[in-house]
Amino acid sequence: MLIKLAWRNLWRQKRRTILTAMALALALVLSLFMRSMQEGSYANNIENSAKFSTGLIQLQHVEFEESQSIEDLLPATDEFIAPAREMDDVERILPRLESFALAAAGDKSKGVMVLGVMPALEDEYSSISDKVVEGEFIKADDSAVLIGQGLAEYLSLAVGDELVLYGQGYRGQTAAGLYKIKGIVHFPLPQLDNLLIYMPLPLSQTLFSTGEQVSAWVIDTRELTRLEQTLADLKRAYSSQKLKNKVNVRDWEDLAPEMAQQIAMDKAGGIFMMYLLYGVVGFGLFATILMMTLERYREFGVMMATGLVRAKLLGLVVLESSFISLLGVTIGLALGTPLVVWFHYHPIELTGETAEMMLELGWEPILPMLLSPWLFIDQILIVLGLMLLCLLYPLWRIYRLDLVTALKGGAHVN
Amino acid sequence: MSIQTTQLRKTYNQDTDFPVHAVKQLDLSIEQGEFVAVMGPSGSGKTTLLNMIGGIDIPSAGTVIIDGIDICALKDKALIAFRRDNIGFIFQDYSLLPVLTALENVEFVMQLQGHSEKECRERAITLLDQVGLGEQLHKIPSKLSGGQQQRVAVARALAPSPRFVMADEPTANLDAKSTAELLDIMQQLNEKEGTTFIFSTHDPRVIKRARRVIVFEDGQLTEDRAQ
Ligand SMILES: Nc1ncnc2c1ncn2[C@@H]1O[C@H](COP(=O)(O)OP(=O)(O)O)[C@@H](O)[C@H]1O
Ligand SMILES: [Mg+2]
Numbered sequence: 001m002l003i004k005l006a007w008r009n010l011w012r013q014k015r016r017t018i019l020t021a022m023a024l025a026l027a028l029v030l031s032l033f034m035r036s037m038q039e040g041s042y043a044n045n046i047e048n049s050a051k052f053s054t055g056l057i058q059l060q061h062v063e064f065e066e067s068q069s070i071e072d073l074l075p076a077t078d079e080f081i082a083p084a085r086e087m088d089d090v091e092r093i094l095p096r097l098e099s100f101a102l103a104a105a106g107d108k109s110k111g112v113m114v115l116g117v118m119p120a121l122e123d124e125y126s127s128i129s130d131k132v133v134e135g136e137f138i139k140a141d142d143s144a145v146l147i148g149q150g151l152a153e154y155l156s157l158a159v160g161d162e163l164v165l166y167g168q169g170y171r172g173q174t175a176a177g178l179y180k181i182k183g184i185v186h187f188p189l190p191q192l193d194n195l196l197i198y199m200p201l202p203l204s205q206t207l208f209s210t211g212e213q214v215s216a217w218v219i220d221t222r223e224l225t226r227l228e229q230t231l232a233d234l235k236r237a238y239s240s241q242k243l244k245n246k247v248n249v250r251d252w253e254d255l256a257p258e259m260a261q262q263i264a265m266d267k268a269g270g271i272f273m274m275y276l277l278y279g280v281v282g283f284g285l286f287a288t289i290l291m292m293t294l295e296r297y298r299e300f301g302v303m304m305a306t307g308l309v310r311a312k313l314l315g316l317v318v319l320e321s322s323f324i325s326l327l328g329v330t331i332g333l334a335l336g337t338p339l340v341v342w343f344h345y346h347p348i349e350l351t352g353e354t355a356e357m358m359l360e361l362g363w364e365p366i367l368p369m370l371l372s373p374w375l376f377i378d379q380i381l382i383v384l385g386l387m388l389l390c391l392l393y394p395l396w397r398i399y400r401l402d403l404v405t406a407l408k409g410g411a412h413v414n
Numbered sequence: 415m416s417i418q419t420t421q422l423r424k425t426y427n428q429d430t431d432f433p434v435h436a437v438k439q440l441d442l443s444i445e446q447g448e449f450v451a452v453m454g455p456s457g458s459g460k461t462t463l464l465n466m467i468g469g470i471d472i473p474s475a476g477t478v479i480i481d482g483i484d485i486c487a488l489k490d491k492a493l494i495a496f497r498r499d500n501i502g503f504i505f506q507d508y509s510l511l512p513v514l515t516a517l518e519n520v521e522f523v524m525q526l527q528g529h530s531e532k533e534c535r536e537r538a539i540t541l542l543d544q545v546g547l548g549e550q551l552h553k554i555p556s557k558l559s560g561g562q563q564q565r566v567a568v569a570r571a572l573a574p575s576p577r578f579v580m581a582d583e584p585t586a587n588l589d590a591k592s593t594a595e596l597l598d599i600m601q602q603l604n605e606k607e608g609t610t611f612i613f614s615t616h617d618p619r620v621i622k623r624a625r626r627v628i629v630f631e632d633g634q635l636t637e638d639r640a641q
Contacts, residue, residue, distance in 0.1 A: 001518070001525050008513035302509040305470055307498025307526040307574065309491060404471045407505075 002312060006319035009292075017324055020288040024328025024383055027281040029336040031274045032379050036340045038270045040347075040370035042263050043224045046252055048363045051126040052189070054255035055094065055218035056227060057234065059084070062248045064215060070099045070170055073213035074247065076205070081217055083237035089226040094121050094218040097204045101167030101175065103197065105155040112151060113195045114165060116204025116214075125220065128185065128198075135159035135183030140200050144182035150194035152184045159184060165197070169209040177207050188361045225372065227251065278386055286390040289321050293394040300398065301406030314395055325387040329380055337376075344369040415446040415481050415577060417467050417612075422476035424462050424633075436462040438633040440476070444612060446577055449604045451621050452614040454630030460614035461582050463630070467612070468580040469497045481577070498527060502571030504581035504613075508563040510555040516542060516566045517551040524573045534573075541569035545599050561592025568599060572609065581613035585620055597623045 010017050050056045061072035074080065076095050084090055097116035102109055119138045123129045129137035138146050147157065157163060161181050169175035179199065187193040205211065221230045231251050238247040253260035293300075300313055308316075347366040350358065355365035419442045426434040436459045444450055444467075452460050465471035467478050469485045478485050480500065488496055510519045520538035525531070542551055545565035547558075555563050564584060571579050581600075585593040601623060603609045613620070621627055629637035 001522055004518075005511065005514065005522070012513060299509070299511065302503075302505065303511070304494065305468075305497065305503050306523045306570065307494065309494050309526075312526075404465060407465075407470065 002316055003319060006316055007323060009316075009320055010323050013292075016288055016291070017327070020285055020324055021327040021331060023281045023284050024325060025330075025332035025335060027277050028329060028332030028379050028383060029339065030277060031382070032332070032336040032375060033339060033343075034270055034274065035375050035378070036344075036369045036371070037367060038267060039372065039375060040344070040368040042267070043370055044363075044366075044368050045259070045263070047224060048361070049256065049259060050220070050252050052187075052192075052361075054252060056221055056224070056252050057219040057231060058250050058255060059217040059219065059234070059238065060215065060248045060250060062246060065248060065250070070168065070208055070210065070215070073097075073170070073210060073215055074217065076201075076212045076214045084217065084219055084234060087230060087233055087237075089221045089223065089230045089233075090219055091222040092121065092125060092220045094118060094125060094220075095201055095214040096216045096218055097201060097208065097210060097214045098216070099167060099175075099204075099208055101165045101197075101207075103151070103155065103163050103165055105157050105161065105163040108155050110151065110154060111195075112165075112197050114167075114197050114199060114204060114207070116199055116201040116207075118201050119198075122198075131185045131187065132183045133186045135181065138182050138198065138200055140202065142182060142200055143203055144180040144199075145203075146183045146185050146198035147181055148193040148196045149184050149186045150190060151196070152181070154194065157181055157184075165207060167208070169207070170211070170213070171209070173209045175208045179203075274382075278382055282386045282390060285321075285324070285386060286393075288324065289317070289390050289394050290397075292320060293317060293397055297401065297406045298408075300401060301403055304401075304403055305407060310399065310401075313401075314398055317394060317398060318391060321387050321391055325383055329383050332379070332383075333376070336379075340369055340371060344371040417442075417444040417578065418479040419443075419467060420477050420479075422463075422466060422478065423474050424459070424466060424471065425474045428474060435633050437466065437473075440635060442467075442628070442635065442638075444578075444610070446610050447604070447608045448610050448612075449601065449623075449625045450610075450612045450628060451624030451626070452612065452628045452630055453616060453621050454614075455616060458630045459633040460630055462633075464580045464582050464612065464614055468501050468503060468578075469493055470503075498523070498574055500577050502574065502576040502579040504564070504567050504571050504579060504584045506583040506586045508555065508560070508567045508587075510563055510566055510570070512555055515552045515554050516547055516558065516562075516569075519555070519566055520569045520573045523570055527574050537573060538569070541572055542566070544603070545569050546595070559592070561588050561595055564588060564592070564596055565599060568596070568603075572603065576609075578610045578612060581611060583614050583616075585615065585617060590619070593617070593619065 059074060061074050063072040081093060084093055095118060099114055101112055101114050103112040119140055123137065132146070133149060138144060152158070155163065159181055162178055163181065164178050165176065167175045185198070187196065205213070219234070221227050231249060234249045238249060303313060304310065347368040350365040350367060358365040419440055422437060422440040424437040426436055440463070452463060454460050462471060466473050473486055483496070485493065485496060511522065514522060517538050520541055521534040524534040524537060539551065542548060545568050547562060547565055547569070550558060550562060555566070558566065585596060588596060597620060600611050604611055615621060624641065626640050627637070628635060
């Protein structure tokens, strides 16, 4: 009966109830849309930029983070990487050996970054062969290299030319070699374009005399949402006695802290906007609930005189507010869900400068939406929290309601 | 079974420079089965008195003893339960819940007592029949006339089978015909069911129908007569 009563009470002020619910719904739709878009674009940025640099997760030697040295390596054996391969969420694993060296050709020389990779695997991940502007992409058993376009121009090199790499190898050995250029790659980021030399992993292991070792195992998860779990799994798998104090499992936030920070800032901004929006709507909800309470003081008095205990009266008001909030949430979800789902499967396509910039970076120029139950649950919880907040004062008023004054129709608190 | 007040007093704004002595030193005794009118001009303290003996207002001094229970000593929750089970209220403005039908209004207070839905339904229908609203069970208050609404209120007041019914100026908003109808019903219930009615009024036509009249002036009892 109390539920029936609460429900019918809602419709005594039809317009007010609907307006309040609609305002809640609108806030929910906007917030949900905004947050889904934000999280979607973060995921996109993370995945895209991971592709072209650090990957999502890397296994490194514990000292490598500090030293970036060719001395601090991990085994490149199947046995070592087997635990990671067995994980369901791991989509691909790329061994990389990276070190600095001096590149010389003719009378010019320059410090470069040599990246030993498994060409086919890298290409599958980041489609790097598409970026070859001259010559061909390398194969695993080639003894030739790919070179950044900027670097090639600086050293006045073309496909078919040779260059000398000179540096320090494993355990202080000298690393030196003469390599033919098989292809020239254009990297959108100038830092890379002027710096990078790709070579097959075996060739780089020979150059640096590392034997079967790598400086990083780059690990990519099937779903970005599974990153945390995978990270935890990897940490557990690589914390055995033998490997302890040897393997460092790092995620993209650790590998690219600037980006992590930028995302955190952007997210904070979005969440602030969201709370601002809910704050405004919250005032409306508060006003409605307060009015619902104050204008019915006499009625409450009569109910109490005829035997309704205070707790049930409080319950009645909570029920009424819950109905309004649920109405808002329901309308909001009914409108918001199709919207988010639609844009998840049909991402907004960007045009103009932004699009070109993204294309240049090798990214698809889209604004994807993240479809995550957590974002929905967040919104629902926020509305419920908002309602509870709005209820505090009205409930206190009822709690302090004086029967005699209420019956006389007054709203005074004793 | 009776209501007994001793040295009952109510002073509003007690601690200010202008205290209002709404009820002064009242000793009164009302037995079960009585049909009592409390008469007096506006502001004489009738509402205050009914509120105090109905367990709604707290006296400034003195006691109200109903069936040997000092209701002023009851805690909030116990008082509400006591009131619910022993005292029915009828208000001048009917005060029905606007969103509930006549039937639901009556059922609601019974459900608060913890009766089963079936019991509530049956008794509510019987009561509404008794007050002549057997045909109007499913109408909401705004679809009923003032007299009809007040009769629903009588049914509601009687639903929990209270020993006493307090009616504060129940006919003040009613026309002559409705007033007569309402009094007929109250009198019938009093005579047949033995329900005690204590009602305040300043309407001479209503006073005529009472069997005992308590005259109140300026918070004091000036006359207490049977008729
Ligand atoms: N809550 C209150 N605060 C102050 N004075 C009050 C209050 N309620 C009633 N009074 C005063 O007490 C007196 C008696 O009031 P009341 O019992 O309502 O009289 P009646 O019902 O006979 O008209 C009046 O003078 C009224 O102004
Ligand atoms: Mg009065």
